[in-house]
Amino acid sequence: MELLKRLETYAAERPEHIAIWMDDVTLTYETLWQHVQKESEMLPTNMAYQNVMLTHTQTASFIVAYLAVLVRQGVPCVLGPQWSTEQRDALIKLHRVPYVWGDEGLRSTSYEPSHKAPTIPHLLHIGFTSGTTGLPKGFMRDLPSWIASFKVNDTLLDASTQTYMALGPYAHSLTLYVMIYALWHGKTFIGQDRYHMAKGLSYIAELQQTCALFLVPTMVYDGIHLGQHSQWVRHIFISGDKLSSSRHIQLKTVFPESKIDEFFGTSEASFISVNRNQTAPLDSVGRLFPNVTVTLREQDDAGIGQLFVKSPMTFSGYLGEDAIDEWIATGDFARIEKDVLYLQGRVQDRLIIGGKNVYPAVIEQHLKQWPEIVDAVIVRRPHDKLGELAIALYIGPEQLDVQAVRNWLLSRVSRYEIPSKFIRVASLPYTASGKVSRKMAQTCYERGDFQ
Template identity: 25%
Template sequence: MQGRTSHQLPTTLAELAERAATAHPGREALADGEVRWTFPRLRDEIHTAARAAIAHGVRPGDRVAIWAPNSRHWIAAALGAVTVGAVLVPVNTRYKPAEAADILRRSGARLLFTEHDFLGTDYAAALRASGEDLGALRATVALHGPGWDAYLAAAARVPEAERADRAAAVRPDDLADVLYTSGTTGRSKGVMTTHAQTLSLYSTWSRLVGLRPGDRYLLVNPFFHTFGYKAGVLACLLNGVTMLPEPVYDPDRILARMAAERVTCLMGPPTVFHGLLHHPRRAAHDLSALRLAGTGAAAVPTALVEEIRGTLGAPHVFTAYGLTESGGVVSVCPPDADADTVAHTVGPALPGTEIRVVAPDGRVLEAGEPGEIQVRGPHVMRGYLDDPAATAEAVVDGGWLRTGDIGALDGRGYLTVTDRLKDMYVVGGFNAYPAEIENVLLRHEAVLDAAVVGAPDERLGEVGVAFLVTRGPVDEAELTAWARERLANFKVPRRYVTVPELPRNAGGKLLKGELRRRVRGEGA
């Protein structure tokens, strides 16, 4: 980290709240509705939740799950448990009860934090009614209402000295969390990461993107995702940044809150920024405080970077690349890079991290040659929980993590991510990479979002079908002509489907499996 905070870097997450309170005693740590906490108050809330966890029988190494939207209660409950040596297991709020139960069962979670009422859903009741095997789970606590109050009240039975002893016993190499992959390529796997890995990685990330004390960070990314929890909550605590949690993405509310709270930092997939830029009442809101914007997880057009800088007024825009198995980050494109570089690369490897591009036969490729991206560094996962076979397949000789992504390094060492290996399709013997085609389509003025998948074709084997979100009606012949001017003929989509929105997971990644099933069902 930068010199101003490097001496304050804690060795475990158990120390994080105390260090933040000491370093930033008068600074606002959190604003959630009418509730506003300073860093000392946030520390006290986390420590109360930590003593409550002890009172409820949470032991070092116990898995504690949380299936709930972003809120101050999420932060207190999660970090309270981690502070006394528990291993956090965030659960995707989009999961159905059977999916959530699968994570609870496989992780061995003993305690679950959830909600009784969020967007009309009683998560706890739905889980009970599902009849699913919940494995080792023995208690469920609702994060709002009497259940949460009763949970915290039990803290009175535990002296502060006992909490401090438990926190002091947490070691840097202890497991801090098990985050489950999105499952877009099959059954989700539990990625194991330690305290030291997380703290080192996000102190480095914070320095590279330019996060600084006094920033006000609107936390739109869901906390169950690596980017919401680690590049959000933990980065804020590491840097003295005010957290402004949002439970759902609502452009109307986001605009109003950005103006009212003088938000300086906003990070999310491109759809978040498209929603703000094209909002009919954007000009009525003062967004002049915004200085730092981060995006990625999908194709990023140069025009979007330029609009974020010009129209939204954020001078610093960065993209980044990572995956859960790398702790969430591998590379960061500098926020002051030119728009083309920010849009078309994800920057160089983090300090201390190595990236190589490998051919199917195992050869390491030269600059400019596309192949599988592999990563090595201290932040690569400890492995998949209870799955040594999958771990051995993912982390190969020498500690290289196989990402399953296709990309290339340029002469500067900047990485361009072309696609997922599984998304590539073959047209008449030629490899077609959807991300390349999507980037071309996104440069058309009528196209807001794009996804291309391969569909079966009797003559060519496969052909491209493009799913588009557009500003209005657009002629298919015009799109075909646009693509033909910029792409080899075999890459040009053979069909265009206009949709209201593309299917994405909570991290903004396209769920292309849904689109592939759709084109197969239509006999494309």
């Protein structure tokens, strides 16, 4: 595998260069490769083509195990430590996983290894969805698809950048991507087992090397309010919800030397579009990448349809399910003007108010531009006459001038899209990727937590 060949080369040519920096643990390329070789030699001889579930609590131990499994031609299954024993056991049973590797070492399960060669060549690993709506689904990622993503990233990133930092858990798609991306190019990956933005920035200052930060929106908020300026941060990539214009300005104030790119993509489709330094329209998610083809199905009169994506960066399908179509459904409603992509919201989130389609994400984008609103989410409430109503939950001042907000929204959305009620909340539930969890917010609202 080309990734392993590169690591072996870096270990020989730049042995003292730091490969992984995780709080108190640093691994040079030479040390990393030595650990990988040692661990791989201790693995069973029948490891080829076998799924190995990785559950380490320490990222440094995880990456050694991940690479050691690849050396023996096995398939790392990146589950992480956050799942309960019941969830792990259910996944092991569902997919008949023969090996589990965690802090206590490698152990065999009751399932016999299968020696059938995989139908997907160059399989890199199996990741898992968040599991918020049931048992996590395993999605397969091959190396060529990530190499295609690396090439797209390379067009945006200055080649002289020496370090890449992602502070989320290693089982999160963005963090794992950045880690492998750094190793692919022989750079230094900086991460954390316990998220602490200030410490992460202090590591960059200590290294005194140019750095690219890969963040989710909640980390952006932390970085802004920390106010810790860094001359070494030259590029910030943001994956998740869009930044408001005001939030973008605040981030630029803290990191004045940095370019800021906002990605739109999914774990299955990888990168789809990018807004470079907010040069694309504010209400868009940027311009489509040149190697991405999109189509909108079941379009309405406004040109809004369900978004499907095709590119060399997409995943290889879900574990245990039939082969996927070349077109990947993102689960979003969208419209396209030239090469600019405008998201209207998730398919399951659409409201129908008085027979009209209402897309909560559009309303939320506008609400977040109001200076006093820190964050907001739209939830639904049944209504006898109109079918549904939009309710705005927001973090902000207790004395928000709701009528002023409504008047301001009238020039931006239709009257039936304006929330019928605004409810101030102390906090909102977030997903691991830094997005507000609409499902959890809806549950909390229905339960009366926000009254």
